[in-house]
Amino acid sequence: MIWSEEYETMPREALEALQLKRLQAVVERVYATVPFYRRRLEEAGVTPDSIRSLEDLQRIPFTTKEDLRDNYPYGLFAVPLKQVVRIHASSGTTGKPVVVGYTKRDLGTWAELMARSLASAGTTKDDVVHNAYGYGLFTGGLGVHYGAERIGATVIPMSGGNSKRQVMVLQDFGSTVITCTPSYALHLAEVAEDMGVDPKSTKLRVGVLGAEPWTEEMRKEIEERWNMQAIDIYGLSEIIGPGVSIECEEAKDGLHIFEDHFIPEVIDPDTGERLPYGEEGELVITTITKEAFPLLRYRTRDITSLVHEPCVCGRTMVRMRRVRGRTDDMLIIRGVNVFPSQIEEIIMGTKGVEPHYLLIVDRDPQTRLDTLEVQVEVSEEMFSDEVRMLQTLARSMERNIKDMLGVSARVKLVEPRTIQRFEGKAKRVIDKRKLS
Amino acid sequence: MKVEQISVFLENKAGRLAEVASVLGSAGINIRALSLADTTDFGILRLIVNDREGAKKVLKEAGFTVGITQVIAVEVEDKPGGLAKILKLLAGEGINVEYMYAFVERSSGNAVLIFKFEDLDEAIDILNSHGVRVIPGERVYSL
Ligand SMILES: [Zn+2]
Numbered sequence: 001m002i003w004s005e006e007y008e009t010m011p012r013e014a015l016e017a018l019q020l021k022r023l024q025a026v027v028e029r030v031y032a033t034v035p036f037y038r039r040r041l042e043e044a045g046v047t048p049d050s051i052r053s054l055e056d057l058q059r060i061p062f063t064t065k066e067d068l069r070d071n072y073p074y075g076l077f078a079v080p081l082k083q084v085v086r087i088h089a090s091s092g093t094t095g096k097p098v099v100v101g102y103t104k105r106d107l108g109t110w111a112e113l114m115a116r117s118l119a120s121a122g123t124t125k126d127d128v129v130h131n132a133y134g135y136g137l138f139t140g141g142l143g144v145h146y147g148a149e150r151i152g153a154t155v156i157p158m159s160g161g162n163s164k165r166q167v168m169v170l171q172d173f174g175s176t177v178i179t180c181t182p183s184y185a186l187h188l189a190e191v192a193e194d195m196g197v198d199p200k201s202t203k204l205r206v207g208v209l210g211a212e213p214w215t216e217e218m219r220k221e222i223e224e225r226w227n228m229q230a231i232d233i234y235g236l237s238e239i240i241g242p243g244v245s246i247e248c249e250e251a252k253d254g255l256h257i258f259e260d261h262f263i264p265e266v267i268d269p270d271t272g273e274r275l276p277y278g279e280e281g282e283l284v285i286t287t288i289t290k291e292a293f294p295l296l297r298y299r300t301r302d303i304t305s306l307v308h309e310p311c312v313c314g315r316t317m318v319r320m321r322r323v324r325g326r327t328d329d330m331l332i333i334r335g336v337n338v339f340p341s342q343i344e345e346i347i348m349g350t351k352g353v354e355p356h357y358l359l360i361v362d363r364d365p366q367t368r369l370d371t372l373e374v375q376v377e378v379s380e381e382m383f384s385d386e387v388r389m390l391q392t393l394a395r396s397m398e399r400n401i402k403d404m405l406g407v408s409a410r411v412k413l414v415e416p417r418t419i420q421r422f423e424g425k426a427k428r429v430i431d432k433r434k435l436s
Numbered sequence: 437m438k439v440e441q442i443s444v445f446l447e448n449k450a451g452r453l454a455e456v457a458s459v460l461g462s463a464g465i466n467i468r469a470l471s472l473a474d475t476t477d478f479g480i481l482r483l484i485v486n487d488r489e490g491a492k493k494v495l496k497e498a499g500f501t502v503g504i505t506q507v508i509a510v511e512v513e514d515k516p517g518g519l520a521k522i523l524k525l526l527a528g529e530g531i532n533v534e535y536m537y538a539f540v541e542r543s544s545g546n547a548v549l550i551f552k553f554e555d556l557d558e559a560i561d562i563l564n565s566h567g568v569r570v571i572p573g574e575r576v577y578s579l
Pocket of ligand 1: 312314
């Protein structure tokens, strides 16, 4: 369902005119109010009135996560704190978090974009939305919450954690939509089964899943185990939170970016050059309507490509491909670029293999070469009483990894439930090379 | 004529074998025979127990991957040449042994051989037709 026909199906020409008008306004505003941007723009020789077309966006310097850290906590806010009505912060794994602010109007924009997103996934006012994204500084919980309320759906503000209770509530409250990370959706299916609850017996029909990279294989598994549609949603707290882009239920083929609020670009992460449609690179986003925390050409570190072909759903907004990984997740193993998601696709293509795996990258002290070990849990379905069968299975996964990615891996079969489960984002990689 | 065997996946971690034994022990389940197939990476423990369903349940609850496989038990006198005779017979008939292990029956002092074949029914027919004693499951569980 399309929440805002007016904007989501706007003809490209009108949309681009709107984007330019909004871009000019935001550049003018940050130039006047944020010393950081004024300095950056001056250094690049860009004045607000020199932005005459959308092409001129490329003249504006990038903003990086480091810039956000350097200006911790409020240095990049474009309005005085008294106009800021909400603060969120990203879960920085090292050091200080990235702090973002919202004016009252920003919160309205966000709720509207989340309403569009949930509607795109098929949510209506008749739905019961089980929101298992974390509430708090993380944007997931409250982002979904206000969007679902705007639609008029019934919101269950579960937040994360306490999986058994989640299953009980899912069952008893008759939830029809669940919002959480994809790995948590699988974890909950596992917990439900352990409790003797068949996930298929719940009323869930849609999962709006995001906040971590996942794969088509994982989608299939989630859809089968829960007997529901799994829809990919994308966002990051720096930009606004969830609601930057989402798949439509009609195509489930790429995530429509809400271009009336965000201008997307894909660049070569090494050179910074803008890449043409279809080519994979780092996603860069400029926010053109946010008041408290606007960002110019923010480097998201997410790897994707843009699709501009029209979509069957009728939306005119450009689509981004499912995020393949992050520039900082990318592993370089013996000089080959490898994303954990690529390995996941390969091992999950093997019959009976559960999506629980761990990649351990190390360096052989003698040969000084990188080594990759892939730990895969042995499920009942793939288990055999014959050594040969299990070895064949492991060797075939190794061969597929070698054939498809060009790296040698050692597949190690491990007992079920030995790979740690996380209630939030899954930890898939241990890179021991960094430790020494 | 077939015997149900419990198979358990074990990562080569010290103590996991002992853990299987202790899980079964505290559930009051007796192990009649066991064999461990070992590789550098992992092991497969094969067990004949008096209570298969019970064993499968408690082992699964303890977090092990468990399978139930059908095998054949054969009784031979525990004297030199007993095993060789049977293996020769099977080889002559073109029956491939996937794996086997043995234990000694306490009461009779006879050896019991556990065999896994690709085609169990065919193997049973051949063994029977040569007068080899294939023991029914119920007897093996209670040996
Ligand atoms: Zn669409």
